[in-house]
Amino acid sequence: MKIYRLLAFILLTFCCLSTIAEAQSGDQILDGIGETDLIARYRLDVDAKDWSRNNLHALVKGADAAFIKDKKFGNVLSLSGKEKSFVSIPAETLTGVESLSICGWVFLQDDRQGQVIFDMGTDTKSHFSVSPAGNGSKGGLITQISTAAGTKHKTLAKALPIGQWSHIAIILDIPSKSVSYYLNGKKAATSDEVVLDLSKLFGNNMGQNYFSIGRPLATDGPYLNAKLHDVRIYRIPLNPRQVANIYGKDENRVNERKEPQDVFQEFPADRPQLFNEYLTGVDNVQVETKVGHLPRLPRYLKGRYRDGVDGPMVRVIWPAPKDNRTVLEVGQYTITGKIPGSSIAPTATVTIKGKDKGAAPEQNLEAFGLGEVTLDTDTHGHSSKFIENRDKFITTLAKTNPDDFLYMFRNAFGQQQPAGSKPLGVWDSQETKLRGHATGHYLTAIAQAYASTGYDRTLQSNFAEKMAHMVNTLFELSQMSGKPTSSGNGHTADPTAVPVGPGKASYDSDLSEEGIRTDFWNWGEGFISAYPPDQFIMLEQGAKYGGQKDQVWAPYYTLHKILAGLMDIYEVSGNEKALEVAKDMGYWVAARLGKLPTETLISMWNTYIAGEFGGMNEALSRLYRITNEPQYLEAAKLFDNITVFYGNSDHIHGLAKNVDTFRGLHANQHIPQIMGTLEMYRNTKSAPYYHIADNFWHMATNDYMYSIGGVAGARTPANAECFTSEPATLYKNGFSAGGQNETCATYNMLKLSRNLFLFHQDPAYMDYYERGLYNHILASVAENSPANTYHVPLRPGSIKQFGNPEMKGFTCCNGTAIESSTKLQNSIYFKSADDKSLYVNLFIPSTLKWKNQNVTIVQATAFPKEDHTRLTIQGKGTFDLKVRVPQWATKGMTIKINGKDEKIKAVPGSYATISRKWKNGDTIDLRIPFQFHLEPVMDQQNLASLFYGPILLAAQEDEPRKEWRKVTLNAKNIGQSISGDPEKLNFTINGVTYKPFYDTYGRHSVYLDVSLE
Ligand SMILES: [Zn+2]
Known part of the structure; x- marks a missing residue:
């Protein structure tokens, strides 16, 4: 117990000091570097468990390894060097590392030659080791790298002292080509010109790799004789300040997030920033707003350029206040904006008019069911990228064993496992507090797969069986909750009266085989989860995020996935039991949260990660829509994230009034909540809910977006999963070292865009959808399996890392x-609720069966490998065809009907409407000429992504890079500097190949340092 008290103390101390505590409190045990940069941390005090969320638990082996008392650190691990004792670290630790830092405390007890502190790699020919005493005649600390190709790198430093604690850190900085060694927080040795690719040093197949503390890969060497404490492994090259901070062991400063700690390429202030160099002026603007609402300022203004350059719209960065003080009364004021790389300062005159009347649009569109739209091969008979990715997922999903996804549910309820079922790994393993989350996604995925596989009856019945099996089991378990067993023990039916577990003094999140409570009869009626109810209760009592027994992960996040999955199954198959399980658990949640004071709810939902609730507001509001039972809508309202939505409990501002309250927050913790507000609006018609979603979308896509459509990846705060600490500062505060663009956040942004489009047919939503779909979602899947990305790193010379090829261990x-790739066809077409209009949003080979109009529309194209598409009408009917003219279509769109040119207005960033009485066989040919264009980073415009039409082109790189790739393009026509084959989407600039990012599997540069001439 003592150790837990100590942890609680540490946690408490740094929560109070966290500099972003005003927004989100309750951060995890960290070191100011960023959770996503940490691979594993072994404190080695009582066990070798990994403290990070990655669950890369190590094993202590050998007869005389022991955790012993120590004056300096309390408890440490002792290895004697005699009984072949060592620490075995899971090989997965080395998966996809681009750079590597390892640090820890060592108390060396003898200086025998050949001992290793760390040794990792595939075999003695390809490995990286750190030896304390050295070999040969020269003693010292040696870091040694040998590669299979025969290269060797050695860094030699002064020998470690015997009989005292030393803090060592070894940093393999691959882009900088250096290996550095730090002793007690100070750099002690460096080797430069170390040309290395870790993906080649360590095998790609994790089974090949080996990683230990204390045991040499060469089996005849001596074992380590030392004491060890707090070993940490990072996926980034730590910088001197970070190492010094870790050595200073200021654990109470762990969440200091004042400024970026990692070194990043800087550009001089006088560096020309793309077209802004030619800028002579921009138009000022007039904007209107309502009292209380910050104005929505245009981020792009028309510019005037010199020297015959026809530059693009000019990005303006406006001040972004944290409240609405400037707009509390009717009147007028002026704001001055900035243009990066230019001294021109445009102004916006804001007129504040009367009160907001609370108007918001009605939902006037409907989506087609997944079974109504089928993906087709392209006009050359080839599978589209959409079909390829769909099939990778569908085939693998069809082979999964649903009992694996039920394993932890049965485990929680103390039930036998059926023969052949195996637990999932990663975030669903035995002791992971997020277990069950993959099951929720799985329910949705099999529901979507069922609805989407009308083209293959065998597959469809496979998914039908899986759905039935999953629901039957979850139903049986949920029926057991809060009810007496046949043996007649007592029970607790009331969800608000759940007692602590048998033999326990308090609620805890212990999910170990020995420690988990399984007294389901005490859990309140209707409870369903892959763990007991404790995490929900502990969160109410203020528990924070972390791996200890008195900490939680994100119980409501997990529950949201499960409820959404159950409702998805209900909606595609009419399975009443699925709805029943969701309703019963909805009742459980309503009962518990309904008793909490608002202040407690505010504090819960502001807690970093622990309070992450996915889209619980969406799920419960949807449950209300399906059942018409008001208790669910009331419960959904309890998930209002009041601070973010409304500023505070008096609703003074917040997103509802266009104040950016989400800067610096965890992206994927919040995007689903925003989606929830739209579902709340749908069911309550309360306009602020709509404004929250709409305002958020505009800010997120304008002020936080990378060119692939991702929105997360902050350097400040130091967390790859957060929005930057200030809007429109992607270069200053973004591009975090640990990666950017968490893929699940883009999945959610697409969902939000699509749902907003149902209310307001602004083509900008679908422009974003197209961007994110092609350049992130399609680009997130491995070449030959459904393995997929977590972060998609966009620093120069990055490489995508794909995980979970066999669907056996899931991250978020x-x-x-598995959801994204089983619904790829869901936003190509929409229809108006009155069936009088059809929206064609995306140019993807597909067939739509529009039942209410009794027509079939076939879209035949090889887009984006060609710039045209043909729609053929089968059947007849009168309706408006509304075709999206993308924003990138700067040369407009030509439309032919039955081969004849139609004079229809087709302005980029609008819908072209064709009203007609359609007859069988009518064809509509659309041609949208592609152009090259650059998309600069808003606050560092010389850094830009190259697009061809909607397709992001990535420079194909051979090796990791420290600096952005430099490119010079013709200022008057950038296309003149680019050669290549548009039908293959394969281009060349100065001998370097550019391919679609979705077709890029090796190293890439998505952002280029562009000069114009
Ligand atoms: Zn994620």
């Missing part, structure tokens, strides 16, 4: 991936 992004 692996979870959303």
Whole structure:
């Protein structure tokens, strides 16, 4: 117990000091570097468990390894060097590392030659080791790298002292080509020109790799004789300040998030920033707003350029206040904006008019069911990228054993496992507090797969069986909750009266085989989850995020996936039991949360990760829509994230009034909540809910977006999963070292865009959808399997890392991936609720069966490998065809009907409407000429992504890079500097190949340092 008290103390101390505590409190045990940069942390005090969320638990082996008392650190691990004792670290630790830092405390007890502190790699020919005493005649600390190709790198430093604690850190900085060694927080040795690719040093197949503390890969060497404490492994090259901070062991400063800690390429202030160099002026603007609402300022203004350059719209960065003080009364004021790389300062005159009347649009569109739209091969008979990705997922999903996804549910309820079922790994393993989350995604994925596989009856019945099996089991379990067993023990039916577990003094999140409570009869009626109810209760009592027994992960996040999955199954198959399980658990949640004071709810939902609730507001509001039972809508309202939505409990501002309250927050913790507000609006018609979603979308896509459509990846705060600490500062505060663009966040942004489009047919939503779909979602899947990305790193020379090829261990992004790729056809077409209009949003070979109009529409194209598409009408009917003219279509769109040119207005960023009485066989040919264009980073415009039409082109790189790739393009026509084959989407600039990012599997540069001439 003592150790837990100590942990609680540490946690408490740094929560109070966290500099972003005003927004989100309750951060995890960290070191100011960023959770996503940490691979594993072994404190080695009582066990070798990994403290990070990655669950890369190590094993202590050998007869005389022991955790012993120590004056300096309390408890440490002792290895004697005699009985072949060592620490075995899971090989997965080395998966996809681009750079590597390892640090820890060592108390060396003798200086025998050949001992290793760390040794990792595939075999003695390809490995990386750190030896304390050295070999040969020269003593010292040696870091040694040998590669299979025969290269060797050695860094030699002064020998470690015997009989005292030393803190060592070894940093393999691959882009900088250096290996550095730090002793007690100070750099002690460096080797430069170390050309290395870790993916080649360590095998790609994790089974090949080996990683230990204390045991040499060469089996005849001596074992380590030392004491060890707090070993940490990072996926980034730590910088001197970070190492010094870790050595200073200021654990109470762990969440200091004042400024970026990692070194990043800087550009001089006088560096020309793309077209802004030619800028002579921009138009000022007039904007209107209502009292209380910050104005929505245009981020792009028309510019005037010199020297015959026809530059693009000019990005303006406006001040972004944290409240609405400037707009509390009717009147007028002026704001001055900035243009990066230019001294021109445009102004916006804001007129504040009367009160907001609370108007918001009605939902006037409907989506087609997944079974109504089928993906087709392209006009050359080839599978589209959409079909390829769909099939990778559908085939693998069809082979999964649903009992694996039920394993932890049965485990929680103390039930026998059926023969052949195996637990999932990663975030669903025995002791992971998020277990069950993959099951929720799985329910949705099999529901969507069932609805989407009308083209293959065998597959469809496979998924039908899986759905029935999953629901039957979950139903049986949920029926057991809160009811007496046949043996007649007592029970607790009331969800608000759940007692602590048998033999326990308090609620805890212990999910170990020995420690988990399984007294389901005490859990309140209707309870369903892959763990007991304790995590929900502990969150109410203020528990924070972390791996200890008095900490939680994100209980409501997990529950949201399960409820959404059950409702998805209900909606595609009419399975009443699925709805029953969701309703019963909805009742459980309503009962518990309904008793909490608002202040407690505010504090819960502001707690970092622990309070992450996915889209619980969406799920419960949807449950209300399906059942018409008001208790669910009331419960959904309890998930209002009041601070973010309304500023505070008086609703003074917040997103509802266009104030950016989400800067610096965890992206994927919040995007689903925003989606929830739209479902709340749908069911309550309360306009602020709509404004929250709409305002958020505009800010997120304008002020936080990378060119692939991702919105997360902050350097400040140091967390790859957060929005930057200030809007429109992607270069200053974004591009975090640990990766950017968490894929699940883009999955959610697409869902939000699509849902907003149902209310307001602004083509910008679908422009974003197209961007994210092609350049992130399609680009997130491995070449030959459904393995997929977590972060998609966009620093120069990055490489995508794909995980979960066999669907056996899921992170959040692996979870959303099985959803994304089983519904790729869902936003090509929409129809108006009155069936009088059809929206064609995306140019993807597909067939739509529009039942209410009794017509079939076939879209035949090889887009984006060609710039045209043909729609053929089968059947007849009178309706408006509304075709999206993308924003990128700067040369407009030509439309032919039955081969004849139609004079229809087709302005980029609008819908072209064709009203007609359609007859069988009518064809509509659309041609949308592609152009090259650059999309600069808003606050560092010389850094830009190259697009061809909607397709992001990535420079194909051979090796990791420190600096952005430099490119010079013709200022008057950038296309003149680019050669290549548009039909293959394969281009060349100065001998370097550019391919679609979705077709890029090796190293890439998505952002280029562009000069114009
Ligand atoms: Zn994710």
